[in-house]
Amino acid sequence: MPYRFIAPRSQVREAEPYLQLNELTTADYPVVILEDGQVLRKTTIQEVALAIGLKAEAQYELYDVVVVGSGPAGLAAAVYGGSEGLRTAIIEKMAPGGQAGTSSRIENYLGFPNGVSGMELSRRAYAQALKFGVEFLSPAEVDRLELDEEYKKLHLKSGKTLISKAVILATGMTYRRHPAKGMDALAGISVYYGAVISVVIFCSI
Numbered sequence: 174m175p176y177r178f179i180a181p182r183s184q185v186r187e188a189e190p191y192l193q194l195n196e197l198t199t200a201d202y203p204v205v206i207l208e209d210g211q212v213l214r215k216t217t218i219q220e221v222a223l224a225i226g227l228k229a230e231a232q233y234e235l236y237d238v239v240v241v242g243s244g245p246a247g248l249a250a251a252v253y254g255g256s257e258g259l260r261t262a263i264i265e266k267m268a269p270g271g272q273a274g275t276s277s278r279i280e281n282y283l284g285f286p287n288g289v290s291g292m293e294l295s296r297r298a299y300a301q302a303l304k305f306g307v308e309f310l311s312p313a314e315v316d317r318l319e320l321d322e323e324y325k326k327l328h329l330k331s332g333k334t335l336i337s338k339a340v341i342l343a344t345g346m347t348y349r350r351h352p353a354k355g356m357d358a359l360a361g362i363s364v365y366y367g368a369v370i371s372v373v374i375f376c377s378i
């Protein structure tokens with residue numbers, strides 16, 4: 174989903190048509206302005222996801238395959254599941270692409286001799302999965318997996334449950350967070366766990 178980042182103090186005029194800026198306090202941030210002019214204040218990933226048309230609720234009770242994680246491994250597995258005519262769902266707690274989605278250029282992925290940005294690779298793989306009828310649930314986080322004879326029950330953090338004949342765990346890795354007080358709230362804003370070109374813009378404003 175294309176977006177522009179507007180820092181609260183530096184280029185705030187660009188948001189003026191949508192907001193009574195004087196009214197905003199730090200308690201309102203993060204503020205998201207949607208394409209149709211709708212303004213979300215102190216918003217969450219879940220709220221933004223719903224507003225841009227993603228869904229976190231499963232359509233069916235039973236699936237042939239459920240893939241957990243939508244990095245390159247999960248997306249590839251989901252494309253194969255869908256293309257074989259299996260009822261396939263993919264569950265992602267953040268956004269399609271996983272770690273690869275943050276890479277500015279991947280040079281060693283098969284079929285892209287000139288390289289491809291992680292975002293473009295994810296966008297293509299996501300579209301390919303949807304083409305094969307894969308159901309994409311996001312943001313949704315799998316909390317627990319329970320075996321029930323030949324079925325697997327996936328318990329989501331939301332309290333919902335999905336049942337599948339097969340489960341593929343493609344959860345990749347997560348960065349260990351620095352334990353110092355206050356660091357969590359600043360992750361992705363001014364504390365970064367990797368040197369990626371795409372965050373340079375946030376560091377220079």
Ligand SMILES: Cc1cc2nc3c(=O)[nH]c(=O)nc-3n(C[C@H](O)[C@H](O)[C@H](O)COP(=O)(O)OP(=O)(O)OC[C@H]3O[C@@H](n4cnc5c(N)ncnc54)[C@H](O)[C@@H]3O)c2cc1C
Pocket residue numbers: 241242243244245246247264265266267268269270271272273274275276277278279280281313314315316343344345346367368369
């Ligand atoms: C900045 C950067 C640049 C890179 N560049 C390259 C490169 O040029 N070439 C290269 O070969 N590799 C590169 N890598 C490494 C490559 O991106 C990873 O090896 C690859 O993404 C791993 O894919 P994956 O699908 O196994 O896991 P991940 O990409 O880690 O995806 C796992 C997904 O699972 C989701 N998830 C985890 N737990 C749950 C849960 N409980 N419920 C729901 N969802 C869950 C996560 O949110 C995530 O989206 C790069 C990595 C980074 C960070």
